[in-house]
Amino acid sequence: MFFEIILFIAAGVIVGTFTGLIPGIHVNMIAAFVLGFSLNEYPLFLGAFLISLGVTHSFVDFIPSIYLGAPDPSTALAVLPGHKYLLRGHAHMAIFLSVVGGVVAIFLLLLSLPIIFAFLPQTYAALKGTIPLLLFCIMTYMILLEKNKKAAFLVFALSGILGILSFKTYLNETQIFTALLSGLFGLSTIATTAAHNTKAPKQSLAANTPAKDAVVGGFLGFLAGLAAGILPAIGSSQSAILMNNLAGKKGARKYIISLGAINTINILLSVLAIYLIGRSRSGIAVAVEGLFEMVSMNDVLFFVGVGILSTAFAATTTIHISKKISKNMIRINYKKLNCGVFVFLLASILIISGSLGILVALTGMFLGIYAQIVRVKKSLLLGALVVPVFLVFIGL
Numbered sequence: 208m209f210f211e212i213i214l215f216i217a218a219g220v221i222v223g224t225f226t227g228l229i230p231g232i233h234v235n236m237i238a239a240f241v242l243g244f245s246l247n248e249y250p251l252f253l254g255a256f257l258i259s260l261g262v263t264h265s266f267v268d269f270i271p272s273i274y275l276g277a278p279d280p281s282t283a284l285a286v287l288p289g290h291k292y293l294l295r296g297h298a299h300m301a302i303f304l305s306v307v308g309g310v311v312a313i314f315l316l317l318l319s320l321p322i323i324f325a326f327l328p329q330t331y332a333a334l335k336g337t338i339p340l341l342l343f344c345i346m347t348y349m350i351l352l353e354k355n356k357k358a359a360f361l362v363f364a365l366s367g368i369l370g371i372l373s374f375k376t377y378l379n380e381t382q383i384f385t386a387l388l389s390g391l392f393g394l395s396t397i398a399t400t401a402a403h404n405t406k407a408p409k410q411s412l413a414a415n416t417p418a419k420d421a422v423v424g425g426f427l428g429f430l431a432g433l434a435a436g437i438l439p440a441i442g443s444s445q446s447a448i449l450m451n452n453l454a455g456k457k458g459a460r461k462y463i464i465s466l467g468a469i470n471t472i473n474i475l476l477s478v479l480a481i482y483l484i485g486r487s488r489s490g491i492a493v494a495v496e497g498l499f500e501m502v503s504m505n506d507v508l509f510f511v512g513v514g515i516l517s518t519a520f521a522a523t524t525t526i527h528i529s530k531k532i533s534k535n536m537i538r539i540n541y542k543k544l545n546c547g548v549f550v551f552l553l554a555s556i557l558i559i560s561g562s563l564g565i566l567v568a569l570t571g572m573f574l575g576i577y578a579q580i581v582r583v584k585k586s587l588l589l590g591a592l593v594v595p596v597f598l599v600f601i602g603l
Contacts, residue, residue, distance in 0.1 A: 212255050215255045218256055218259075227266065227269075255509075255510075257495055258474070258510050269525070273290070304467065308463065312428055313514060313518045339600040367590040370594055391575045412530055420461050428465035477492040478491070
């Protein structure tokens with residue numbers, strides 16, 4: 208049985224690497240595919256595969272976000288500081304920092320498991336009713352931090368309207384997220400880079416970070432990931448907004464570390480939430496819950512063990528791929544690459560979300576370009592997610 212579990216973990220790492228590297232291919236699609244075959248006679252094996260898939264994807268999907276500006280929904284904000292690292296010749300450093308965040312977060316999860324099991328259900332019950340207030344505070348905080356508050360409010364409001372209209376369509380959540388976030392962050396960044404004929408310089412393979420940054424960034428990301436993995440409406444992106452502002456302009460290292468921590472820890476915490484609060488908080492968690500008649504404490508501990516083992520494989524794989532790309536970056540015509548990624552993203556959106564998704568993505572792209580022109584943080588574009596959720600929670 209041990210040998211079979213290792214095989215399924217290895218399969219998850221391989222498939223997770225593929226989904227992480229290819230923009231537009233999300234783990235939720237694979238999870239739905241697994242559930243569609245109703246292979247419930249192998250729940251433990253398939254659960255190990257799904258956890259390994261999710262953890263690996265959470266590491267590898269920083270590569271297209273940072274090197275290409277083509278984000279997965281959970282790494283959309285990594286485009287912003289990550290692209291700066293790329294243009295300074297330190298894209299591999301950014302990947303390294305995201306990996307550090309994921310590893311630190313898993314280590315912190317292991318240390319805090321007794322506390323999580325003891326206090327999480329009561330904390331969830333106490334905080335659940337404060338979601339609208341939390342979202343309002345996040346929205347207000349984001350706008351007030353900007354120098355140009357009128358432009359910030361306009362960007363936030365327009366993105367909120369775009370989000371509301373998008374969720375009113377016949378598209379499902381995966382289709383909406385793909386179109387919205389690819390347009391707001393991916394297409395807008397790629398279009399701006401291509402328009403300025405930006406060239407990626409020779410990339411350095413140097414990668415290190417002070418232990419203090421690793422611990423602080425990982426801890427902040429762990430706390431934000433705890434909120435994202437448990438509380439309804441507070442997702443990875445919303446948590447990352449707070450990390451962005453807490454880290455500040457001089458805290459790019461800690462910010463990327465925090466994003467890596469949020470992205471990875473969210474996978475395992477969402478599975479823990481099945482057992483602790485009876486809620487599935489991610490596509491992977493929904494699939495895992497569907498495989499089991501009832502998720503037990505032993506199952507949860509097994510998945511944590513799978514997550515730790517997967518982290519070792521995923522971190523190593525991500526660093527290796529990043530080094531390969533960095534070594535060959537100087538040989539690549541970056542403008543042609545950007546144009547190719549732009550077309551590929553549009554094609555992916557068309558396949559996943561249809562012609563309506565293209566309309567949403569292009570609208571988001573122009574809004575993202577406008578945010579760059581008026582020089583406000585592109586994190587304000589996450590109003591496209593925050594505003595609709597806020598309205599739902601206040602009954603509108």
